[in-house]
Amino acid sequence: MKHIAEIAGVSATTVSRAFHSPHTVRPETYNRILRICKKNRYVYNATAGDLSSKKSTVIGLIIPTARNSIFGKTIMVIQERAQEVGYSIMLGITNYNKMIEQRILQQFLERQVAGLILTGFCIGQEGYIKELVETGVPCVVRSEKLDNNDISYVGFDNFKAAYSMTEYLISLNHRRIGLIIGPFSKVGRVMSRLEGYRSALEKHSIPYDPSLVIEREPALIEGKEATGLLMTLDDPPTALFAASDWLAIGAMDAVKQMGLCVPKDISVAGFDDIDVAAYIDPPLTTVRTPTHEIAEKSIEVLMEMINNNGTAKRQYCFETDLIIRKSCSEFKDKEPKHLKRR
Amino acid sequence: MKHIAEIAGVSATTVSRAFHSPHTVRPETYNRILRICKKNRYVYNATAGDLSSKKSTVIGLIIPTARNSIFGKTIMVIQERAQEVGYSIMLGITNYNKMIEQRILQQFLERQVAGLILTGFCIGQEGYIKELVETGVPCVVRSEKLDNNDISYVGFDNFKAAYSMTEYLISLNHRRIGLIIGPFSKVGRVMSRLEGYRSALEKHSIPYDPSLVIEREPALIEGKEATGLLMTLDDPPTALFAASDWLAIGAMDAVKQMGLCVPKDISVAGFDDIDVAAYIDPPLTTVRTPTHEIAEKSIEVLMEMINNNGTAKRQYCFETDLIIRKSCSEFKDKEPKHLKRR
DNA sequence: TTGTACGCGTTATCAA
DNA sequence: TTGATAACGCGTACAA
Numbered sequence: 001m002k003h004i005a006e007i008a009g010v011s012a013t014t015v016s017r018a019f020h021s022p023h024t025v026r027p028e029t030y031n032r033i034l035r036i037c038k039k040n041r042y043v044y045n046a047t048a049g050d051l052s053s054k055k056s057t058v059i060g061l062i063i064p065t066a067r068n069s070i071f072g073k074t075i076m077v078i079q080e081r082a083q084e085v086g087y088s089i090m091l092g093i094t095n096y097n098k099m100i101e102q103r104i105l106q107q108f109l110e111r112q113v114a115g116l117i118l119t120g121f122c123i124g125q126e127g128y129i130k131e132l133v134e135t136g137v138p139c140v141v142r143s144e145k146l147d148n149n150d151i152s153y154v155g156f157d158n159f160k161a162a163y164s165m166t167e168y169l170i171s172l173n174h175r176r177i178g179l180i181i182g183p184f185s186k187v188g189r190v191m192s193r194l195e196g197y198r199s200a201l202e203k204h205s206i207p208y209d210p211s212l213v214i215e216r217e218p219a220l221i222e223g224k225e226a227t228g229l230l231m232t233l234d235d236p237p238t239a240l241f242a243a244s245d246w247l248a249i250g251a252m253d254a255v256k257q258m259g260l261c262v263p264k265d266i267s268v269a270g271f272d273d274i275d276v277a278a279y280i281d282p283p284l285t286t287v288r289t290p291t292h293e294i295a296e297k298s299i300e301v302l303m304e305m306i307n308n309n310g311t312a313k314r315q316y317c318f319e320t321d322l323i324i325r326k327s328c329s330e331f332k333d334k335e336p337k338h339l340k341r342r
Numbered sequence: 343m344k345h346i347a348e349i350a351g352v353s354a355t356t357v358s359r360a361f362h363s364p365h366t367v368r369p370e371t372y373n374r375i376l377r378i379c380k381k382n383r384y385v386y387n388a389t390a391g392d393l394s395s396k397k398s399t400v401i402g403l404i405i406p407t408a409r410n411s412i413f414g415k416t417i418m419v420i421q422e423r424a425q426e427v428g429y430s431i432m433l434g435i436t437n438y439n440k441m442i443e444q445r446i447l448q449q450f451l452e453r454q455v456a457g458l459i460l461t462g463f464c465i466g467q468e469g470y471i472k473e474l475v476e477t478g479v480p481c482v483v484r485s486e487k488l489d490n491n492d493i494s495y496v497g498f499d500n501f502k503a504a505y506s507m508t509e510y511l512i513s514l515n516h517r518r519i520g521l522i523i524g525p526f527s528k529v530g531r532v533m534s535r536l537e538g539y540r541s542a543l544e545k546h547s548i549p550y551d552p553s554l555v556i557e558r559e560p561a562l563i564e565g566k567e568a569t570g571l572l573m574t575l576d577d578p579p580t581a582l583f584a585a586s587d588w589l590a591i592g593a594m595d596a597v598k599q600m601g602l603c604v605p606k607d608i609s610v611a612g613f614d615d616i617d618v619a620a621y622i623d624p625p626l627t628t629v630r631t632p633t634h635e636i637a638e639k640s641i642e643v644l645m646e647m648i649n650n651n652g653t654a655k656r657q658y659c660f661e662t663d664l665i666i667r668k669s670c671s672e673f674k675d676k677e678p679k680h681l682k683r684r
Numbered sequence: 685t686t687g688t689a690c691g692c693g694t695t696a697t698c699a700a
Numbered sequence: 701t702t703g704a705t706a707a708c709g710c711g712t713a714c715a716a
Contacts, residue, residue: 001693011703016695026701041477046452047393048693051708056389058432058453066417072408079408079435083442088449090400091433093421100425107430110388111400135383220617253621275562279595281623343709353687358711368685390709393692397711 004042008033019044050112059302060108062092062101063119064187068218068246069274070291071119074142077295078117085303087114096183096217098122109137115302120144120189138305142298143289144189145317152305154297154316158189161287161320162196162243165269168322169239170204173331174267177201178230178237179213180223180247193243193271212237216247223250231258236338238266238331245270245277248284252327258338265337267328283325290318346384350375361386392454401644402450404434404443405461406529410560410588411616412633413461416484419637420459427645429456438525438559440464451479457644462486462531480647484640485631486531487659494647496639496658500531503629503662504538504585507611510664511581512546515673516609519543520572520579521555522565522589535585535613554579558589565592573600578680580608580673587612587619590626594669600680607679609670625667632660 005012010029017025018033025033036042050056061078063071079089090111092104101122108116115138121129126148133139133151141153169177179197184190198208214229216222223242227250230237240255242248248270252262262268262282270277270286277284301314347354352371359367360375367375378384392398403420405413421431432455434446443464450458457480463471468490475481475493483495511519521539526532540550556571558564565584569592572579582597584590590612594604604610604624612619612628619626643656 012694013696013703013705014701016693017702020695024701029701043448044452045393045454045693046449047389047398047454048708049695051387051390051393051692051710052694053696054708061433066408066414066421067411069409069411069414072411072414075408075433076435079433080437083434083445083449088453089433091403091417091421091431092425093418095422103425106385107388107425110386111430112387112389220621249618249621256623276591276618279562279591280621281598354710355688355712356686358709359686362711366685371685387709390692391711393694393708394710395712396692 001042001045004033004036004040007040008036056112056114057086058088058090058111058113059115059117059306060090060092060104060111060113061117062094062104062108064094064096065218066093068244068272069276070272070289073291074119074295077292078299081296081299081303094122096122096186098124098186101125102128105132113137115139115306117142117298117302120187122186123188123191136309138302140298140302140305140314142294145192146315149315150313152301152312152314154294154301154314154318155189156289156294156318156320158192159196159199161271161289162193162241163200164196164320164322165241165271165287166197166200167204168324169241169267169269169328170200170206172239172267172328174237174239175206175331176209176235176237176239177206177212178227178240179243180216180226180230180240180251181213181243182216182218182247184215190243197241197243218244218246220246220250220253223247224254225250227251227254231255231260231338238339239328240266240268241271242268243271245272245274245284245286248286248327249276249280252280252284260337263327263329267331269328273323277323278325280327282327285325285328286323288321288323290320293318343384343387346375346378346382349382350378398454398456399428400430400432400453400455401457401459401648402432402434402446402453402455403459404436404446404450406436406438407560408435410586410614411618412614412631415633416461416637419634420641423638423641423645436464438464438528440466440528443467444470447474455479457481457648459484459640459644462529464528465530465533478651480644482640482644482647482656484636487534488657491657492655494643494654494656496636496643496656496660497531498631498636498660498662500534501538501541503613503631504535504583505542506538506662506664507583507613507629508539508542509545510666511583511609511611511670512542512548514581514609514670516579516581517548517673518551518577518579518581519548519554520569520582521585522558522568522572522582522593523555523585524558524560524589526557532585539583539585560586560588562588562592562595565589566596567592569593569596573597573680580681581670582608582610583613584610585613587614587616587626587628590628590669591618591622594622594626602679605669605671609673611670615665619665620667622669624669627667627670628665630663630665632662635660
């Protein structure tokens with residue numbers, strides 16, 4: 001910049017002004033400066049600019065995994081919106097690991113991010129996050145509904161969503177409902193799902209059987225393996241609720257390979273309503289979460305907080321929908337192959 | 343830092359040293375400093391540090407879309423490796439749009455990224471990229487095989503991969519092979535795929551029919567729609583080569599909804615070998631690209647370049663594999679329903 | 685082992 | 701409309 005200033009015969013200050021407030025500099029000078037910048041391939045140093053102005057134009061986005069396409073969508077929406085208002089995205093992936101989450105958070109803070117979008121957080125981090133917020137770091141938690149009123153969030157009710165799917169399965173006369181679920185021991189929103197499942201069972205006086213619940217990371221192969229375990233139980237389930245569509249698709253594959261038929265022999269339900277869910281055979285009955293809306297609202301809220309010094313707290317809880325397709329059917333006693341055999 | 347220094351009764355320099363070369367400061371002093379940092383919740387300002395040391399510990403990653411799970415994998419691997427060596431990832435998504443690509447590139451440059459990992463680049467950008475490289479910005483292009491020797495890349499031969507799949511379909515006696523393909527008019531590596539297809543046809547003296555080629559962004563719904571178009575042709579294809587698994591899965595769905603059977607009535611082949619490809623019914627025959635290896639090698643090469651002032655140029659071209667599953671079969675005259683009907 | 689002085693590339697402030 | 705000067709928070713060189 002100093003260099004450009006010399007060539008243009010003006011002060012560095014004027015060059016700086018040419019960038020952030022062009023109207024305050026004489027058009028003539030302005031054009032000359034710009035021309036010289038082009039010619040000398042000058043690139044503005046946003047790092048120095050941020051330092052000097054004590055601002056920041058990067059926001060940190062933390063997600064647990066990028067394998068899942070719902071996070072892909074989220075990333076796209078957020079990055080696009082951020083771009084529009086001149087912000088860049090720093091991305092961190094935790095793998096559901098608390099240590100990594102901590103490290104990334106620390107890294108982002110050191111990088112002076114203007115704000116943070118978290119996808120929930122690991123169990124035991126709430127205190128830390130709260131501290132952050134108190135320090136004045138704009139921060140919105142997405143995909144989760146928090147009890148804490150001090151933290152902004154944009155999410156949905158995981159408990160309720162899982163509850164209603166479980167209840168739907170129960171309404172189909174299922175009593176032995178297997179649950180293949182994400183890392184509930186690590187992440188609050190997944191724990192809420194488990195609680196929703198348990199609560200629905202309880203409501204309908206169905207005893208909770210821990211052997212029907214398997215904790216797995218959301219991936220096809222995990223769903224497949226877990227299903228293998230579940231189906232070899234002495235008293236196997238007649239329905240499988242996989243709290244992630246990937247797990248569900250993996251589960252369906254396992255079931256088919258056992259020579260069983262979905263939903264005739266066993267019902268399978270998912271969670272998320274990813275795009276493929278409708279393309280699977282049979283199309284997957286699942287819970288639709290408003291991924292797109294959440295992503296949009298998250299960045300919107302964050303920008304609002306940034307422009308208000310992190311003061312404004314917003315909490316949005318979107319509705320989820322039960323998407324009934326063809327992978328679940330009513331349980332009729334003794335019909336399923338795997339039960340008959342015994 | 344100055345503040346911490348005052349409290350600790352040392353100079354700011356010493357505090358600084360306590361962070362990046364602890365061994366040069368007396369243990370006693372070191373511990374005191376660290377304690378005070380904790381107590382005062384001091385967070386290091388990496389932005390200022392980078393500015394001062396004229397280094398940077400963030401690398402820019404540019405991808406066309408996050409919807410595709412192969413990019414998800416890529417992101418995870420790269421972000422993980424980067425994390426390990428203390429680098430942060432800035433993410434940019436171009437949506438296959440040249441203007442956006444330009445803007446993101448510019449933004450990243452202004453942010454003083456230490457290096458760049460590009461997923462190919464839009465047609466017409468090569469000059470710009472080359473300029474970048476000449477300027478000394480460490481830069482590796484992934485997922486593509488470049489003709490240009492001045493640019494580092496870690497990719498595979500898109501031409502060859504498409505060629506061999508097309509040839510495989512031809513070996514199955516198909517002569518009318520529909521091609522549903524990504525934005526080849528925008529992106530070089532997709533164009534290579536198209537050329538591979540054409541070249542294979544030519545080799546086997548099959549005339550190229552433009553009406554059999556449809557350009558779509560890689561998404562389920564696009565594959566579905568494109569297939570609808572293709573199947574209503576006067577002389578419809580007997581095989582569909584979708585140059586992305588998502589397109590292929592969409593295509594299979596369309597085919598099924600027409601009451602046709604894969605592969606009996608029509609063969610469908612994909613590209614990428616995403617995880618679900620094996621879970622679809624019938625399992626998808628596709629081209630496996632070494633996503634994981636490419637991601638790993640990309641970041642490895644980039645780090646190497648960064649440590650060598652961007653001097654070292656590396657070019658890696660990995661092999662792709664034909665994964666033969668069940669979605670393609672030999673074409674026997676007059677057997678397919680949609681041909682019989684006519 | 686520690687401190688001083690200076691510079692990194694920009695913006696803010698104030699004065700001209 | 702423009703410029704001089706002092707920050708911003710840190711690293712580096714050199715001296716002590």
